[in-house]
Amino acid sequence: MSKDLELKIRMNNIFWALGCYTRVDVKLAEHTFKEKSPLELTDIDILGIRILPDFAINFLLADCTSNRNIIRSPIQRVFWLRGVMEFFNASHSYLCLGSNNPIQETQRVVAQKLGVTILNEDNLANLEKRIINSDAPQLQLNKFEPWLYFEHNLTVLSKDLSRLISFRKYNYWLNPKYQNLHAIISIVKKHNRFVNEKDKLHKALIFDLLTLFVLSLLQMSAYVFNINPENPEMELKSYFYGGYIEMKKRREIVDNIKKIINSQNQKLLFDDILKLDPDYLTNLFEIGFRFLNKPYDASQVLRYLQVFLFEKILYNEQNQQGMEYLESFPEITKKLTRDIIKFFCNATSLTEKLFI
């Protein structure tokens, strides 16, 4: 294993021990005028997402490198990392260096001011001792091979699924948060015929998209939790459309289209299509509201799904410790996950067998 890979998995495990849901090699990209797919600009090695029971959503980042220039003077990289933090709205990040060279105190202080902790290998080892519980179960997601296996195999899936892969890699991270709810449902629905319920990697891909969908759902619940959970329907709707003004604008556009259609005496033909709210919207709000009412249990769903993906889907329940850990999640977390799977399958016309 290369040095960078080793550092990545160690930071992944620290974030996991801190209560985060984690992702490896998250791409930062932007749309271009010419290309269909977004253009990759840079990436972040480890992204940790921690949901607190008050729906505060913390993003933690880790950049792991053995690059000599960076090791020599890490402060340049700190400034780059600060920019990436802004992009993800991250609260803290770690610059993890594959060396034991001493780090100048001034650089450490400036980095700290920017919300970045610089770690050399000694610092990293000590951080592990402080944070990781030595009795914690050994999970597949704590090792690098399963990550490599997962990420690598997704890249060789059939071309029919390439839009889904591209979405999880780029679009999800550059879209406005509220758009991802419909975007995921819509893209999965469009490609559902290519998904083979018996193919483990197809399952893993869909499961990963479902997990991203849950993150968006948690972001929606967090929005309502902080604005007015007592009037959830209105707030959920406003979030779904990107705010009241956006919702109003979209309603007006639909009304105008209706007027045009009606003037052509085609009302009956298009009446059932010309509605702003998708059919699944009420059921989506049901789940969003259940999240709001059980914040602690909801906050655990992402981690539950991550363990489920690695232990059950990718490694077929081989790891006893992993399976015991999966079983130890709160009953309500498991039930909320079942609700989401049911909803997701209904909304995307996928079979629930994919998630068994």
Next chain:
Amino acid sequence: MKKINIETLKIGIRAQDIQTGLQDVQVGPLDVETKNIRLVGMAERLAIHIRGADVISDCKKLEYIASQLGIEPLALPQVLNVLEELDLVTVHKKEKKIVQVDERVPYFSDIYSLAGDYFKNSKPSEIEEATIEICDLLSTTPITEQTVKQKIGLRDKELKMVLDIGKSGKIINEYTSKKTKETIFYSPLYWIENSDTIENMYKLLKEFGADEVYNALKKIKDYQGLPLTDDLLKGNYETLQKDMKIINEAIRRGIILAPAVDSFKGRRNFAFIPSVGIAIEEKFILEKAMALLACVRYGEHFGLITKIKYPEAILDKLLSPPHRIGSHTEIRRQYAILIGRGIGKIYPDRTNHGKYYFELFPTEENLKAIKLAKSMLKIGEVLEDKGLFRNLQRMLFYPGTYEESLRTLPKLKAPAFISSETQESIQDVLNNTMDILRGA
């Protein structure tokens, strides 16, 4: 008998009404004739009580709650089975024993349409269908025996059975005119048992015919807050169509209520049927709900500059903080009747001269009134939290064992109650004081 022909939402609501009425009644052989209604009604009532529990792993608690709703432990699996078929729960069993129930009763859509549909497909008996249909008729208006027979197409023997069921559950009662000895049926659930009102209703039915009265009243129930025409109110009686004549008479006799709103397009009245299925001790909430809805209807029909397009959205805005609508030029007059009722206050927009805000006082009863107004907009009667016993529901949400939660129940008594009149007078004094402090 004709096949049942009412919407599934109403079937579901009536099934719950009937099961609630029959809960503690031994109807003996008629049990067989009501088994589908009772099963659906039980399922609905259990559903609204477990909503939000997510996971129920203490099945003893569930059994206790069910028993308080008239669901015997032996019937509980059957009721859960209905809920499972409606996709509202998943029952987990171990060796045939229920060990956990996953709940997913919806918050944002009604369960009654689902349950009504289930009832329709459950091959109900003629008696059951007739009971539902008669209860639904009586929720709109009292009706003569003759009309019931005609409308439902029942033979005397079957009608008697339906009446026995209805009377046992106190959902149907009859009134016999002292003068003519004729009988009319009414529902005490929807019509206050006031002999004057019932007598007035009887006279109306005699004068215009039960069918016409039913149709006229249904028109209002289907659109609570129906704006009344000038002709109707100014007493140009002869020029009125028959349904409007009935409405006119019904207003005169206090059967229909018609609060007035006075704004830029003059004074307008809006008709309401007060039979919405609300407990008598909560009638003041109904008065507030009618006043609110009348103001919104004014804006919907007579708005001078912009007409209200989405009345429910206005009520939603009042329901959530800051409980405020506006600013708008018409608010000052259009919502004025709400001030005297202690529902809220009106104040000017400091940055837009001539425009005003209306802000609700978010008391428990005002919020209930808004919710009732929303239900009245939707189906003309109470829908949200219908038949919900909050204390019973809380038991399921209390962490701990069944025995512990039983011990907690006495602590869950409702807080002290302040009547609307008291609240109104306190608010008047406070408003006055605030005005003085502001230099008025």
